[in-house]
Amino acid sequence: MQAILAARLFDGVDAVPIDRPVVLVDDGRIAGVGAEVPAGAEVVDLGDVTLLPGLVDAHIHLCLDAGTNPVGRLATIGDDELRVEMRAAARRALLGGVTTIRDLGDRSYLALGLRDEFAADLTAGPQLLTAGPPITTPRGHCWFLGGETEGVEGIRAAVRERAERGVDVIKVMATGGELTVGTWPYQAQFSVEELRAAVDEAHRHGLPITAHAHGVAGIANATAAGVDTVEHCSFITPTGATADQAVIDGLVAAGVTVSATLGHLPGFTATPRTVSLIADLNVVFARIRESGVRVICSSDAGIGPAKPHDVLPYGAGEMVELLGYSTAYALRSVTSMAAQECRVGDRKGRIAPGFDADLLAVDGDPLADITALRSISAVIRGGQRVR
Template sequence: MAAAGRARLADYHGVGRKPVDGVVVVGMLAIRSGAAFDGVGPALVERPLVLVDEGRIAEVRAGGVPPPGAEVIDLGGATLLPGLIDAHVHLVFDGSADPVGAIERLSDEELLDRMRTAARTCLAAGITTVRDLGDRAYLAVRLRDELVAEPAAGPEILAAGPPVTTSQGHCWFLGGAADGVDGVRAAVRARAERGVDVIKVMATGGEMTPGTRSHEVQYGPDELRAAVEEAHRHGLPVAVHAHGVAGIENAVAAGVDTIEHCSFMTVDGVDSRPDLIAAIARAGIVVSTTLGVVPGFAPPPRISARLDGFLANVRQMRDAGVTVVCGSDAGIGPPKPHDVLPYGAAMLVECGFPPVAALRAVTSSAAWACRVGERKGRLAPGFDADLLAVDGDPLADITALRAVTAVFRAGSRVR
């Protein structure tokens, strides 16, 4: 994260004080639960006691007595785990049948108010960090800064601002059009100056923008390389939307940090490219695969016909050693409300991921992919006290992620 981002986070993170047995510690929170997943695994910790001080985890004990003066919250037999991290959301989209039309009808202030509601929906589901990969008018940046002052009102937001796209390219209506190497460099600089946390670039077309096609290239390797060079010069990672095979090849050649979707789409299906998957693994590029649909909604026919191919490639990426995290793309339509991420974790298990790997994909691995792994995604001293408690054992049954019993954000209980 850029230095400005770290400074903002310091506004509400105090320095944790390690508790000393027998000393009265005023303001400390002690959370008991039946078990805990620490973000790494492979097994649950039995009867943990998590001590929280000034918004951060001060200590994780295997049982024991809380320090005198600590406020004790007993969650009974629930399983405690790090708050979930959604690596790809759009708070500006409302999850309706016509999210683009809804944006066009609303003012910036109306959109921002709706984004606040979407943020609360995320948080209520235990999604305590989101990477927002495309808004209008830097509204996610504004909301991010609001939530620094009031973290209990929503998840921590890692904001990209308007995605960098070609004129009339995918999501051009969000206001991020830039053409050519010089245009892309200028667009990245402009976002850095506005204080974004990540640069989002549309390397291929997309499904929700008429006139573009997901399998077709928008930016070539020169433009993508310019985006990466300029972003890295400002200390920012680059997340590239790439569905088509050629777009994925260009993203790998440019040295991007994450590939979003990475669906290997072709004009009439899905390609199988073990060589390209091996190249992604060698380069250490993280794939933020798009998973998660609430029950009762069938994918559009064009997507449904490709679903088996998509999932087969996700399994190939796992087997090849690619770091795969889960990004829901929440907000883009009715199957994708802003609390859909737990269904994405379940789809990873259906793809053959062990439950512990699926949990990492929405906690510790996702945190590293989003450049916040030093303070998010684990139950460990010094990490943010963004916590989720669920009824059941998610290592045995990943659907337990949907049985939320408590949510904590920066040490404050919000559910």
């Protein structure tokens, strides 16, 4: 048994009021949390750090290289080379303190193989949950990943295929997106009837379903269809972003969680349009917060240079600094709350007996200063130290 000592402890829900807390780890799981070191335990004193659960990124793309042209890059490489790059991206996330990731769009179901690799060797990568190629319309958003379909029966068949392959979540593109030429993020792609068929089929197979949705029509359609989560939920219009209170109220009434894809490396170059859009989005998400929508913080990592695969701690910072959430809420949103949305909340995202010993140690106190989340001192996955 290991006894891991730290100066402070955030358990995934709140700070633990213990001076010099001790986390006991046995066979890769947390055996106890307290103030005493049992006789015979191996002591691992991490020093003046805050110990947290390993972070959970509920929206990431391992197949996108976070370069200046990730879609163009994808078109130039085969699956073998892509698998190598995805493996490296996952490793970067792990070293950045992200011990669980949900890949919401890959090519050729490559993430399924990596999921098995990382399950066999915990130090190789994070716990990986995967959606396979996202379901989209013909030439719709991210069609190049191989998930094109149309019509009620087509979308049901697409969900069945993914369930039979063993995915962990269904991802459907309810609107267009910035990455795909010929689509627009403010335009809906599927009807409510089609999305309901996707939801029904996913739930019939015991799978959660999440919808990429930027524009108000796509958000409304996804909510009416009964999806579990809406990714982005940015209320983008042709000229900016404007919250629709009726649609926000619908999210609250339906109990839909919003996965806010936040986080950018500091100093990234933003166009005047992007600067204006960010200002609009801050107002949109202030309205979402004030209305009581359940929101988790994810990253959409991989889509550009400002979003490498370990960018999630910056997203938590933006949640506090730009959107007005408390530090405690932001920390929950990247630990216990995100784990719940990913359907692994019974073993991830908490420091509590019986949970996996996926741990992150950071210098300083992120409850006092959220930027401390970027000052990583140690990463532990399944009781094994990887950083």
